[in-house]
Amino acid sequence: MSCIDVLHLSKSYGSVQAVNDIVLSVKSGSVFGFLGPNGAGKSTTIKLLTTLIRPSSGSLSILGIDAVMNPLQIRDKIGVVLQQPSYEPTLSVEKSLDKYGMMWNVPKSERKKRMEQLLKDFDLVEIRKKRNEDLSIGQRRRVQVAREFMHDMKLLFLDEPTVGLDPSARRKLLDYLKNKVKTGLTIFYTTHILSEAEYLCDEIAIIDKGKIITIDSPDSLKSRFGKEKTIKIHLTEKHPEISSLLFGIIGCKISFDAGTNIVIHSEHSELVLLKVLKILSENHVEIEDLSAVPTNLEEIFLNMMRENASST
Amino acid sequence: MHPVLRLVNRNLTISLNPGFLIWQVIFPLIYIFVAGFAYAPLIQDVPFGSKDLDYPAFLASGMIGFNIMNSTLISGILIWNDRRHGMFEQIMSGPFTRSHYILSNICTIGVIGLVSASLIAVVGYPVFFESVEFSFVTIPIIIFGAITGSVLFGSLASIISTRIRSSEGFNVIINTVFLFFAFVSTAFYPADGAPEPLRSAFYLNPLTYLVDVIRAGIFGTITEFVIIEMLILAAIASVLFIIASRLLTKLDF
Secondary structure (H helix, E strand, O other): OEEEEEEEEEEEEOOEEEEEEEEEEEEOOOEEEEEOOOOOOHHHHHHHHOOOOOOOEEEEEEOOEEOOOOHHHHHOOEEEEOOOOOOOOOOEHHHHHHHHHHHOOOOHHHHHHHHHHHHHHOOOHHHOOOEHHHOOHHHHHHHHHHHHOOOOOOEEEEEOOOOOOOHHHHHHHHHHHHHHHHOOOEEEEEEOOHHHHHHHOOEEEEEEOOEEEEEEOHHHHHHHHOOOEEEEEEEOOOOOOHHHHHOOOOOOEEEEOOOOEEEEEEOOHHHHHHHHHHHHHHOOOOEEEEEEEOOOHHHHHHHHHHHHHHHO | OOHHHHHHHHHHHHHOOHHHHHHHHHHHHHHHHHHHHHHOOOOOEEEEOOEEEEHHHHHHHHHHHHHHHHHOHHHHHHHHHHHHOOHHHHHHOOOOOHHHHHHHHHHHHHHHHHHHHHHHHHHHHHHHOOOOOOOOOHHHHHHHHHHHHHHHHHHHHHHHHHHOOOHHHHHHHHHHHHHHHHHOOOOOOOOOOOOHHHHHHHOOOHHHHHHHHHHHHHHOOOOHHHHHHHHHHHHHHHHHHHHHHHHHHHOOO
């Protein structure tokens, strides 16, 4: 069952087309990743989906409710962690959580229970009495994300929630979210950190210049766009003749730098590597280091951005 | 609980810190008991309606209106802080509408204005009790003054907060506007003794109408002119409230 259904959604500000005819569908109980470079239209899309702004055209259904006709009904059932910080500077961490729960009409006894649990889950116990204005950026971000779990929701929008978090806090948050998804929560997740999307998301959409370029699972994206691998070879000493030695190997793109580094891009990296190693060995060229860079979402993302830029 | 009440609860929690409460009491107390008695030998009797008031009584009653105006600054600060710290957008992405947000601000300043007026009335009572003339309209008039004044000055502070982005700009404009209102009014001294251009300027200032109405309620001197002042006050408050609501409705994310 779909949790979000978007059909030909567009939003323009004057002559600027921030979101251009996007179509997407998000399954209930899944994590949908939304990736794109700065200014691609990610935050505008989130603002449209969370009913903060109205679309210029297209239809939008969230949890089966028409977002243009009944925005309040939708906002009652969703959680939103916006990209920019949001906090009440003079309130303490625990008061922030409690008041946020109160704003969502959570009964007092339930608020107390949830607050204690969230303080533990987000490592906020030690700073529970600290005022928001005295927190570090990372601590404030953790409070902002934790606060959203004070109330019940079916769908959670997270706009770059790990900005400012250290690697350990980031991993903890991702694991926390994974567990929440197991209980039936649907998450719409935007990020710049592609390893996060790879770790967390069931499906990924890549947006650039307001248009969705592709939507697929991380594995399918890898198999579709990530066949090419990168092999890096570092030699012990300079060999000016190396380029002529390797010239002629087909099915690859080889680049050299000052004479000690060789970088090979190929879709048949294993075969190419064997040929390169054979040539180097026959010519008594010593290798200091060799690495094959695994295909990851980041490379796919960068390739797609380059392709999209050259096609437009 | 209704969404507006939940937001009022939240507004009061974040606004009423001990510093603000102490300021709200100490500041008028200094005016009433230090300035009031220090100036008393210079300003002996102040004619008001059919009465002659002593200066401390005149000042104490003026401080009620002044304190209502001061406390409604909170409305502007609330909106400005919510925008600056991302809470406006966060609240709007929750189970609230812009109407809820606007109404909650008005209710918040209404509550703070009423409490503030009551507080100063209680504190100032020993100073003006000899001249007080209670009637069945005294309390309704003070409540009318407190609510209308709160809406008027709260809307004005809200308008400024929706137009200004920098904290320096916001503070400078709010302080300048409110300083003008405070001293070019009849809160501290009577209009009658002031030189002509200043005397007319007093009546371009809504705080003058507010303190006149409150004084009339306390000292039982409700004249036709006071009724006109009440109508003017209500009209200005309504216009400013409509402008503030429109600006808040149009606030962009």
